[in-house]
Amino acid sequence: MSKSKWPFLPSRMMYIERAQGVYLYTKQGQTIIDAAGGAIVANIGHGRQRVADAVAKATKDYSYVVPPWLTPSREAMLEVLHDHWLPNYLTRVHCTSGGTESNEAAMKIALHYQQAIGQEKRTKIIGRSISYHGTTLATAAISGHPIRKRGLENALPIFPEVDTPYPLRCSLGSHHENAGAYYADLLRDTIESEGPETIAGFLAEPITGSSGGAIVPPQDYWPLVRNICDEYGIVLILDEVMTGFGRTGKPFGYQHWPIEPDIVVSGKGLAGGYAPLGGVFAREEIGAAMEKAGYQVMFNTFGAHPAACAAAAEVLNIIIEENLVEQAQQRGQYLQDQLTNTLADHPHVAEIRGSGLLRAIEIVQDRESLERFPVEASISAKIVAKGLAMGVFFYGGGTGDVRDIICMGPAFIIDENQLDEIVSTLAQSIDDVIDGL
Ligand SMILES: Cc1ncc(COP(=O)(O)O)c(C=O)c1O
Structure with missing residues (x-):
């Protein structure tokens, strides 16, 4: 590693050596599903x-x-x-x-x-x-x-x-x-x-x-x-x-x-x-x-x-x-349906929303009052970290005031099995983080 301080200020860092389709491959040998398409960018997937x-x-x-x-x-x-x-x-x-x-x-x-x-x-x-x-x-x-x-x-x-x-x-x-x-x-x-x-x-x-x-x-x-x-x-x-x-x-x-x-x-x-x-x-x-x-x-x-x-x-x-706009609509609906099947009744999930392959869930402390977790609980940062450890990269969202948002924006070529893996990893990550509070 060079002597450069990278990034400019310390933050969570990964070393990606290669990417193909919806997968990122780290230097350490981990395979990660890129459920965020980078920063919701990689619309056709990696490696074309x-x-x-x-x-x-x-x-x-x-x-x-x-x-x-x-x-x-x-x-x-x-x-x-x-x-x-x-x-x-x-x-x-x-x-x-x-x-x-x-x-x-x-x-x-x-x-x-x-x-x-x-x-x-x-x-x-x-x-x-x-x-x-x-x-x-x-x-x-x-x-x-x-x-x-x-x-x-x-x-x-x-x-x-x-x-x-x-x-x-x-x-x-x-x-x-x-x-x-x-x-x-x-x-x-x-x-x-x-x-x-x-x-x-x-x-x-x-x-x-x-x-x-x-x-x-x-x-x-x-x-x-x-x-x-x-x-x-x-x-x-x-x-x-x-x-x-x-x-x-x-x-x-x-x-x-x-x-x-x-x-x-x-x-x-x-x-x-x-x-x-x-x-x-x-x-x-x-x-x-x-x-x-x-x-x-x-x-x-x-x-x-x-x-x-x-x-x-x-x-x-x-x-x-490849008719990928239509596919983004269909796969996005599949993602919404699977998220709904898995998380709609979760006591800390306030909403599952979005359109096409731009989707998000909002997590709350109390579903009735919509009260959020305190800022210090860092819910979305912890869920993103958990997801990464389990092999899926989610995109944390929010503005500070609006928080505890997890976004998903994978490539339009993602298939249903990969979407299922994203949903099960998200559900597991949420439970692990909230159980650990
Ligand atoms: C809606 C929206 N506008 C503007 C920007 C800024 O774009 P860039 O980061 O390419 O400068 C972003 C980046 O996330 C965005 O999501």
Whole structure:
């Protein structure tokens, strides 16, 4: 081992020498099922030769080319995006090297657009109370994620914030029939109190990812929010970094509802973990207005990296050829059913939820009152550690306030036997951790 201190601050560490399909192989000889797809990234699984070959070819043929220029790999990615993934109205594409940069770029594009159409006072973007959008000052600030802002609270810019729908814990009552309208009204109230003429955009995840633990909003929430954004001239930016490219059983998470966002942000699954890549997809009108005003979308040096675009083109084609979005929906339902059979009556499991292969369970001290375990009990960290020791990697979720969440986001190629193993390991890990408190 070198003298480097890695990671920067001490944390649980594994040494993975090889990965194939849904399996990780450690240096010490352990085989682990990757129930988290890394950080909910590895949508087609590990070790696809075809993707590696495409990356190698791009690297050999034209290692680096400035982002605005075309290369065969960029052209191939744009072709599959437009032919199979993006709705026709999202014509403008900007690529970065990940989710954070893409959210930052999307927020700037929304701000630029409002300036370009003469809405100079529109300088604010509303975020939500349970959310994660990235690591930079602005994306961390707009995130509803206290634990990731700790120590920075006094330095971060302030963004207006509205409650994230959380049907289990809705103030009207758990899974109340008016919850969708209730949460949409909170957005309207925030817009009115901030001053509608000052709001440029609203940034949210269509299905809340690991910060909330695969929280699906009430059915009427997104159509209501879309109407509110239209009424007030607000750009609707949907962060699909985790939910995009098939993860929730539809090409994009927002497609579970009859809505059209103005800007879609992606990352993670875009290149399936084979290379770092993020994407921002915007309405034609937004790009056209910025163009007319003479504004720029400055590139990141490594945005749209040729090798990353080559990976994305292959990964997105593989998902189409192998019908993996449909498979994510079916295997996700199987996972939900098995989790329900095994854990629905567990005295400490409050909810099993999600969509497609983005699933989570929420653990509580008391199922009736939904009271959580104290922070110091570190429930999810202990369950993740237990799961790893038993050969399954789960993804711990939550924001600090929201906690004791275990997320699952395996590759879409996972089979039913492997899902059964994930469920039995989770059940055993929960019992071991709670019995040991
Ligand atoms: C919903 C969401 N947005 C943004 C990000 C940040 O993306 P990245 O880590 O690629 O910068 C993440 C990462 O987990 C995410 O889940």
